[in-house]
Amino acid sequence: MPRLTVTLPGDLVEEVRARAGRGGVSSWIAEAAAERLGRERLAAAIAEYEGDAGPITDADIAAARARTAWQPTARRRKPPAA
DSSP states (O other): OOOOOOOOOOOHHHHHHHHHHGGGGHHHHHHHHHHHHHHHHHHHHHHHHHHHHOOOOOHHHHHHHHTTOOOOOOOOOOOOOO
């Protein structure tokens, strides 16, 4: 696997190390980067859609939820490693 060296502020390094726990800092940062990239791809897809079809409205969202029976839930996060 390719390697990458990054420089982070000291307080951020300590917090990442504390939260990474047994999984390791590299895995924790890889997961964080994947999540960020996923959000950026989704934002780009939404922007492209809205560029073609116009802004997504609250009514559009309500209609989509009604069709799929999807309801938002609180996002579950893993507790920090002890």
